[in-house]
Structure formats: C-alpha cells, structure tokens
Amino acid sequence: MIHPSAMVGEPPETREVLRDPAAAERAAGRWFPRIAGSAHVGPFVTVDSGTWRHTSVCDGALLLAHSHVGHDALIGRDAEICTGAVIGGHAEIQAGAKVGLNATVLPFRIVGRGAVVGAGAVVTKNVPAGEVWAGNPARKLEDHERDPRPHTERGILAAVETMPTREFDHDAVREAWEAIRP
Numbered sequence: 001m002i003h004p005s006a007m008v009g010e011p012p013e014t015r016e017v018l019r020d021p022a023a024a025e026r027a028a029g030r031w032f033p034r035i036a037g038s039a040h041v042g043p044f045v046t047v048d049s050g051t052w053r054h055t056s057v058c059d060g061a062l063l064l065a066h067s068h069v070g071h072d073a074l075i076g077r078d079a080e081i082c083t084g085a086v087i088g089g090h091a092e093i094q095a096g097a098k099v100g101l102n103a104t105v106l107p108f109r110i111v112g113r114g115a116v117v118g119a120g121a122v123v124t125k126n127v128p129a130g131e132v133w134a135g136n137p138a139r140k141l142e143d144h145e146r147d148p149r150p151h152t153e154r155g156i157l158a159a160v161e162t163m164p165t166r167e168f169d170h171d172a173v174r175e176a177w178e179a180i181r182p
C-alpha cells in the first residue's frame with residue numbers, strides 16, 4: 001500500500017538535477033522506484049528515483065511515516081524503516097533489518113540482514129548482520145540480555161497494560177470519519 005501523501009519517484013536532489021529542470025524530469029522518469037506490491041509506504045514518505053539504477057523497496061518492507069529513501073537505495077525484504085528515518089543514496093538495508101526512529105544511514109552504507117539501528121543513530125560504517133548499533137556515530141551496542149520481544153512490541157505492550165479499558169465505539173468513529181471525508 002502506498003499512502004496517497006507519499007512522494008514516490010521524486011528526482012534525486014543532486015546539484016545537477018536542481019539546476020536543470022529537464023535533468024530532473026529525466027532522472028525521475030528513467031529510474032522510477034520499484035516498490036513491491038506487499039511493501040507499505042506510509043504517510044509523507046519520500047522515495048527518490050535512482051540515478052543509475054532503480055531505487056528498490058522489496059516485499060514486506062515497511063516505510064513508516066516521514067521516512068526518506070534516497071536515490072539508488074535498496075530496502076530489503078521485510079526491512080523496517082521507522083518514522084523519520086533517512087536512508088542515504090545507494091545505501092542498502094538488507095532483509096529483516098530495522099532502522100529506528102529518526103536514524104540516518106549515510107550514503108553507500110550497508111545495514112546487514114536482521115541488524116537493528118537504534119533510534120536517532122547516525123550510521124557512518126557498515127553494520128554487520130544481526131548486530132545492534134546506536135549513537136552518533138553509531139557503534140555496536142555490547143551484547144546484553146535483551147527482551148526477546150521486538151522492541152516496538154515491548155513498548156506497545158507496556159502502553160496497553162497501563163491503558164484504561166473501555167469499549168471502543170467503532171460506529172462513532174466511522175460516523176466522525178464520514179462527516180469529514182472529502
């Protein structure tokens with residue numbers, strides 16, 4: 001699903017392209033991004049067109065709200081790019097890897113299969129598969145006993161446990177939505 005507010009196929013913001021509108025059009029059209037059918041592209045996501053290959057987002061990948069995927073980048077199968085994260089041009093986020101909230105992966109870097117990049121990290125070196133890196137510049141977090149549940153799930157469960165329980169009024173929500181729908 002590609003959210004209607006997402007911008008897929010923006011020309012890459014290189015100097016040449018910004019100076020030359022015709023080059024911008026060529027760049028956006030020639031290497032238009034390839035987004036797999038089962039990928040999720042959330043609200044206000046931007047995905048640049050490529051400059052020498054297609055920017056690609058593979059099956060099951062999640063691009064959450066306000067994230068950005070730079071030109072020629074590859075987002076692997078089931079990888080998760082969290083809200084506000086920025087993936088530099090030509091970077092590769094391999095299958096099942098997760099890039100945390102507001103993290104930045106510099107151009108050409110590789111985040112290996114199943115690796116986790118912590119919230120707010122700046123990845124300046126390749127992250128080996130399965131490792132957890134955080135900080136600016138990002139470094140490997142020493143192994144310690146981790147909660148076996150995914151980090152996001154831990155947060156969600158904690159929040160749910162403290163929420164007051166009440167009936168969710170689906171009809172009221174639907175009515176409110178119908179009233180404001182354009």
Ligand SMILES: CC(C)(COP(=O)(O)OP(=O)(O)OC[C@H]1O[C@@H](n2cnc3c(N)ncnc32)[C@H](O)[C@@H]1OP(=O)(O)O)[C@@H](O)C(=O)NCCC(=O)NCCS
Binds near residue numbers: 083
């Ligand atoms: C990096 C991360 C995976 C580590 O999780 P964890 O293994 O459970 O780590 P802990 O919370 O036990 O923290 C371990 C240490 O790393 C530090 N740390 C944790 N996350 C950090 C981050 N993002 N940046 C810098 N340091 C971090 C902690 O302060 C702690 O340091 P200390 O030992 O000096 O006290 C996690 O903190 C994170 O950032 N996850 C991303 C969450 C996210 O973006 N979710 C998206 C929702 S869509």
